[in-house]
Amino acid sequence: MRELDYVRASDVEEAVALVSGDPDARYLGGGTNLVDHLKLGIARPARLVDVGRLGLDGVEEQDGPDGRVLHVGANVRNSDLAAHPVVRSAFPVLSRALLSGASGQLRHQASTGGNLLQRTRCVYFQDVTTPCNKREPGSGCSAVGGYGRQDAVLGASEHCVATHPSDMAVAMAALDAVVVVRGRQGERRVPVRELHRLPGDRPDLDTTLEHGDLVTGVELPFTDAARCSTYLKVRDRASYAFALVSVAAALELDGDVVRDVRIAWGGVAHKPWRATAAEEALTGRAVDEDAVRAAVDAELAAARTTDQTAYKLPMLRGATTRTLLRLAGKDPS
Amino acid sequence: MGEGVRRAASGYGVRMDTTIELTVDGHRRQLTVDTRTTLLDALRERLAVTSPKKGCDHGQCGSCTVLLDGRRHLTCLALAVAFDGSEVVTAEGLAADDALHHVQEAFLEHDGYQCGYCTPGQVCSAVGVLDEAKQGHPSHVTEDLEADVELTDDEIRERMSGNLCRCGAYPGILAAVKEAAGA
Structure with a gap:
């Protein structure tokens, strides 16, 4: 590990000034991803600015510009957010997603902001002995033509096929969460769906943030659909594994007919994938197996698979159908 | 330097x-x-x-x-x-003077180990699990997110999933945590 300077920031302004003025500086939150990458030689900052004790650890109902929101501080730990009574009742998809991620120990350590900003990655990104365009731009992609069972099936490029591993971010994409960011120009709000980016020809960039931008919180809009929401994660082990595919869904019905539906997928792309084509196909229709499968197929028209990832498409059809039928109160057949 | x-x-x-x-x-x-x-x-x-x-x-x-x-x-x-x-x-600090912590006693009672290398971590994790359950924190396998937590076998397995045991002493670990939970 490279020599490393450590500074504990005393407030948000100081933290932003320290990192934005120094290309070799990085924020340190819970450290579960960054410390691992320091050890592996993937991240090589010269200075860490610890933002773990800046406060930013409250969960509060607030009036936002577009209605009532639950404001979650960036330092709220994943375990505390999952167990928060308002999250459990008004945003169950978020509790479920958080609880399906990592382990009990890691959830105590990982922060809300850090979970969002963990690296999009594949096994080759983690292995510094192999070429990787994300780790070392221009060096090539070892995953294309290599081991690729976890790879993206939507929105990938010839330069990168890695998937974003967060469960929490998938739930937040379905909830239309808004990320509160403090940068050199002051505070701004970024819809979580615009926080992460597709790889294109710059897979080294996971997000649309500028260097020095600090996530200070996340706002979750209260909606009827959010109240009727859940998360289904499909993985190789029953616990403590990344998703092969996952489904975050929220549903508001008007009688039998869909008034509002949000569907986001994990494990399929470089970012949490909001399935807007599927949502449009379902809105105004009754939720039944044929309708959901047709909606999923509308979304998957753009999918590109290999022999190793082809299994993800039927898995998404099954998982999404099961999730929506359950939310609609119909037992999946 | x-x-x-x-x-x-x-x-x-x-x-x-x-x-x-x-x-x-x-x-x-x-x-x-x-x-x-x-x-x-x-x-x-x-x-x-x-x-x-x-x-x-x-x-x-x-x-x-x-x-x-x-x-x-x-x-x-x-x-x-x-x-x-x-x-x-640490696991060492859980014991008071010569008296073992009740989670440690339960691991002894139920052979919750073989080589013992993972055991201090398992024991600390189990103490954390019991405390989280007491506070009503749900887990991935909790059916009703808003109900009280009951530490069933499935709940214990899920909550302890961050602790691996290469000897495979899981049945003993499960029994130990279950007894320590008073189930």
Whole structure:
């Protein structure tokens, strides 16, 4: 590990000034991803600015510009957010997603902001002995033509096929969460769906943030659909594994007919994938197996698979159908 | 390498070595660490507190688990400097004088180990699990997110999933945690 300077920031302004003025500086939150990458030689900052004790650890109902929101501080730990009574009742998809991620120990350590900003990655990104365009731009992609069972099936490029591993971010994409960011120009709000980016020809960039931008919180809009929401994660082990595919869904019905539906997928792309084509196909229709499968197929028209990832498409059809039928109160057949 | 050289090399004029204070198993300990030192290495190599074990050193196995400021926490993915002022309780510190903690007793009673390497981490994690359940925290397998938590076999398996045992003593570990939970 490279020599490393450590500074504990005393407030948000100081933290932003320290990192934005120094290309070799990085924020340190819970450290579960960054410390691992320091050890592996993937991240090589010269200075860490610890933002773990800046406060930013409250969960509060607030009036936002577009209605009532639950404001979650960036330092709220994943375990505390999952167990928060308002999250459990008004945003169950978020509790479920958080609880399906990592382990009990890691959830105590990982922060809300850090979970969002963990690296999009594949096994080759983690292995510094192999070429990787994300780790070392221009060096090539070892995953294309290599081991690729976890790879993206939507929105990938010839330069990168890695998937974003967060469960929490998938739930937040379905909830239309808004990320509160403090940068050199002051505070701004970024819809979580615009926080992460597709790889294109710059897979080294996971997000649309500028260097020095600090996530200070996340706002979750209260909606009827959010109240009727859940998360289904499909993985190789029953616990403590990344998703092969996952489904975050929220549903508001008007009688039998869909008034509002949000569907986001994990494990399929470089970012949490909001399935807007599927949502449009379902809105105004009754939720039944044929309708959901047709909606999923509308979304998957753009999918590109290999022999190793082809299994993800039927898995998404099954998982999404099961999730929506359950939310609609119909037992999946 | 002297302090002056380090300052020049880092270009920040800030030291690489930092003095921190930890309370470890009830004892206040002060030590100077290189900023890159993990909490696990600080405990084991600097303070000779060896009950947290180094397994994978990448947050995958759970053998380095301690109770950090009252909650179960990995020490391998933690830089010691970030935990200045924290309280660490290791498996060793759970025992009061010569009396074992009731979770430790339960592991003995039910053979919750074979080689014993993962055991200190398993025990600390189990203490954390019992506390989280008491606070009503749900898990991935909890049917009703808003109901009281009952530590069934499935709940214990899920909540202990961050602690691997290569000897495969899981049935004994499960029985031990279940007994300690009073189930």
